[in-house]
Amino acid sequence: MSGHAQGWLLRLGGGLHAAIGARELLYVLPDEPQLHAIPLVPPHVPGVLVWENFIVPTLDCQLLLQVGDAAAAGTSTGLRSLRSIAAIVAMGNTTGAQASTGIGALLLVHVPEQIEVRDEQECELPPALHALRRFFSACFEHAEMGPVPILDLPRLFTAPSVRSRRGPAILNH
């Protein structure tokens, strides 16, 4: 008898989609939740949002993974984004003192869709995602979407900043 698991299908924008486990989705914030911009952070972190009195880092996966339709990516540094829904996700421990570091948010273009995945659906990552395999824990074949990678949320939310130069940028007016 084959195993199966519940999960959520996430549409991340630009034709990019991925899945997470059923227990990893905590909440969905529709209607363009207010993002608070923080200076000097990577472009794929357009800001943080406040949820249940937690400050939640918010990722734009399309910019982080640099795949999908670049034209649909919106602006990389401002708060404007075509991805108007935020999924609050758990990265392991979400209770006690570590709670604030165990919660993140992903920007989506559509509300998450509940899915069931069976063992025999497991497949290889598409070649376009091979270089990014560290961000995925597995991949499965979806009847309509084709190969769907499963996000490794702790790795996704610890992806380091590419900004390494110290000090501020210089603006000349």
Added chain:
Amino acid sequence: MTALAQQFQAAQYAALSFGRFRVVVPLQDLHSLEPVLDVDTQQRNGHSIGSIELRDGCSARVYCLDELFSLCDAPPSDQRICAVLDDGAEGQLCLVCGTVEALPGEVLTDFPMPACMTSAATPLAGLALLAGRVVGRTSGAALAQFVAAGSAAAAEAICGAEQLLDGTLV
């Protein structure tokens, strides 16, 4: 004692605004406040917009940061207060900001900087919630190092460009 004096006596932090972004620093890092009109712009140097004479007879270089923490060569129109901060090395750093507010510590809820947002480039040590708004946690020393690094990088770029023009750098 006036209500305002009591508020300042109870305060542990100062919140400084740069456009829509606010940072909080320990109140002991705030040396004084000066009006931007007192900045001597004849003393421009690098990316400092000038210098300001302090009440103890010393002077401090004045810098402007926008809400993205980029160094500007003129104060944004909504930033008219010079916050003079101790730079952690017995000197002072003067930053032009929009508002300065004294805060008791209990109004802040602290959060560590999320791992995906940390970098060597940022002077922010963490984030905090202040009345439902997100603010950055930093210090006078961290801001001074941050501004100094930006000025040094700009000076290197200018020096490199001059050497290229002189033909001394190929």
